[in-house]
Amino acid sequence: MKKLSNIYDARIADQRPAGLEDELRAxxxxxxxxxxxITLLRCSGEPFFQPEERDLLAAAAxxxxxxxxxxxxxxxxxxxxxxxxxxxxxxxxxxGIVSHNQTARKWLTVLHQWExxxxxxxxxxxxxxxxxxxxxxxxxxxxxxxxxxYLLLKASLLKSTAEPGQIAVSFEPAAPPDTMPLLIxxxxxxxxxxxxxxxxxxxxxxxxxxxxxxxxxxxVQDQLKSIFAKTETGSRRELMWKMxxxxxx
Numbered sequence: 517m518k519k520l521s522n523i524y525d526a527r528i529a530d531q532r533p534a535g536l537e538d539e540l541r542a543x544x545x546x547x548x549x550x551x552x553x554i555t556l557l558r559c560s561g562e563p564f565f566q567p568e569e570r571d572l573l574a575a576a577a578x579x580x581x582x583x584x585x586x587x588x589x590x591x592x593x594x595x596x597x598x599x600x601x602x603x604x605x606x607x608x609x610x611x612g613i614v615s616h617n618q619t620a621r622k623w624l625t626v627l628h629q630w631e632x633x634x635x636x637x638x639x640x641x642x643x644x645x646x647x648x649x650x651x652x653x654x655x656x657x658x659x660x661x662x663x664x665x666y667l668l669l670k671a672s673l674l675k676s677t678a679e680p681g682q683i684a685v686s687f688e689p690a691a692p693p694d695t696m697p698l699l700i701x702x703x704x705x706x707x708x709x710x711x712x713x714x715x716x717x718x719x720x721x722x723x724x725x726x727x728x729x730x731x732x733x734x735x736v737q738d739q740l741k742s743i744f745a746k747t748e749t750g751s752r753r754e755l756m757w758k759m760x761x762x763x764x765x
Contacts, residue, residue, distance in 0.1 A: 544581035609681030666690035
């Protein structure tokens with residue numbers, strides 16, 4: 517496999533699985549983070565990917581990565597519905613659904629509609645969190661779905677002698693610690709602005725923030741002006757409301 521920046525070109529000439537002979541992959545990076553992947557395949561008998569095709573994909577990858585980033589960081593519009601009931605899904609070790617309650621069934625339907633898949637296909641977030649739990653005992657993932665609240669999927673490997681390897685999956689409303697990194701990234705705050713915002717939410721005064729970060733109170737005030745501008749707020753109280761309201765509505 518040959519790597520060109522974040523582009524990978526592989527020849528599959530030996531085994532040719534499923535009649536495939538050439539593969540081109542791109543890692544969709546934006547601002548130092550991975551937002552997805554693209555895999556292109558050529559069947560046996562088709563020409564290998566050429567350098568100009570690799571260059572085209574390399575040029576398109578950052579654009580696609582930025583579009584995925586914007587979609588991922590889109591904030592709720594304030595008309596979301598609140599999760600209220602207990603939502604539990606039990607999965608087998610082979611990722612088959614063993615049982616679920618009515619509320620979990622509703623969220624499965626939401627995920628199917630979001631991914632445009634049928635009811636027999638396991639939604640990708642559930643597959644990902646269960647696969648991780650099989651290796652690490654527990655796992656969680658934050659999901660943003662248009663017109664729905666931030667959804668936190670938690671998976672835990674169950675200890676059972678009768679059916680070993682079963683996984684309990686819960687659908688939960690995300691708490692501020694889960695969503696804060698996403699909201700901060702969406703607002704484009706710097707590392708220092710993030711540190712100050714975190715302390716404002718914790719209720720620290722300007723003097724306390726300055727002492728905690730070993731900077732002057734004037735620097736804190738200057739940083740606050742930038743934070744207010746980026747978050748479109750005008751006060752500490754408004755900033756706290758904006759950062760917390762997406763999960764507390």
